[in-house]
Amino acid sequence: MRKSELAIFDGDYVRAHLDYRACIAVVREAMMALSDGRTRQLLRTMFHMGEGRTFAQMPGALGDDDMFGAKMISVFPSPGEPGTRRHRGVIAMFEPDEGRPVCIVDAEEVTHIRTAAATAMATDVLARRDARCLLIMGTGGQARTHLRALPLVRDFERIAIWGRNPDKVRALVEEFSGALPVRPAGELPAEVASADVVCTLTGAREPILAGRWLRPGCHVNIVGSSGPGPVEVDSELVARARYVADSRASALDAAAEFLVARDEGLVTDDHIVAEIGEILLERKPGRRSDDEITAYKSLGHAVQDLAAAAHLYRSSRP
Structure with missing residues (x-):
């Protein structure tokens, strides 16, 4: 060259x-x-x-x-x-x-690739070390890259895939069945209640994941919504979780589910406990106990x- x-x-x-x-x-x-x-x-x-x-x-x-x-x-x-x-x-x-x-x-x-890599990086830092059950919510390109990235940081024994189009769910399961322990998700509340790690990777405009479904110790990656408006998870989930952002300034500007919860009076700006970089630099604690629910908001950055x-x-x- x-x-x-x-x-x-x-x-x-x-x-x-x-x-x-x-x-x-x-x-x-x-x-x-x-x-x-x-x-x-x-x-x-x-x-x-x-x-x-x-x-x-x-x-x-x-x-x-x-x-x-x-x-x-x-x-x-x-x-x-x-x-x-x-x-x-x-x-x-x-x-x-x-x-x-x-x-x-x-x-x-x-x-596609760096978003999944960022989710894997955050999961490695915030999820329980013994996390074995993964729930992927979404069937598009991000679901595919996340299925390649997340098994690099945890040894998942069960991976359930949920989507609003059953044909796309079946196609995705068939695509990865030779390499990963994947299956179509059943009833969503029950799947969430048994998951150690949940990733929301959809274009949903209203919440598809409820905080009341999460079991203690679960880690959630909120990825699909990248601006004000579409909200993949409800305000109860935001309030229950130890909420970590990729960037505090960007989250205060564009993290849809956080802005909704704040407008409802359930959280304040201080509910963003850390940037993921601060945890990696060991300036702020990440997960503090095996029973703590953690959430990582991925907005993506230049x-x-x-x-x-x-x-x-x-x-x-x-």
Whole structure:
């Protein structure tokens, strides 16, 4: 690769080269750096392009002497799949010495993988060490990447998959049945009551997961809702859980279920007990007992995308 070349990493390249274990480590370092003030990012800006259509921009820098760039994505309805939307876009990366753009990376595939890697990283920190039962709520692309990432941090003996479309649930179970102990979920309250880890990965606009269903010691990853409006979990769950955010500032701005619970007077801003980076840096405690219910709010951040893109670029260099 000549110095003047602009590298292009398409979706196929990202899938082939962004290893899940490596991405978990990359995201872990990125979240510690964010909480430590070593990276910088702005809150995302969004232009509404009509009903259900959004264009978003997320700039950031991995450090004063490190790579920087921006993620730009469109979130539009998926043709032929009512109620679902796709995140399409690019991540543009610049090198820190001369400020040259050095690579363009497919943002959709990076988002799929790094989101699941962030969930796995948080699960490793917050879930009970003996967690053996996983419930995946959702049947889309994020369900698939989470099924690849989460077994890297816990030895799950049972994995139930729940979705609103039984045909998609069956297809997902069939896809992973040769590699994982997966099965279709039964009645949802009973499945939640037996789960050690629950992941909400849907586009639900109203709560699909109730706090009263959770058993002591459960860990919940709240992933599907990434802005004000759609709420996957109810306010009782927010109030019951030790609530950890990937970024406090972003959660106060866009964590839908937290904002609803706060508006209802059930919690205050102090209910966000820590950023995940603060726990990784051992500045704040994570899980404090085996019976504690923990929740991780994943909103996704530019520094996660930029760190994953920088890893791809650096690992491609001779």
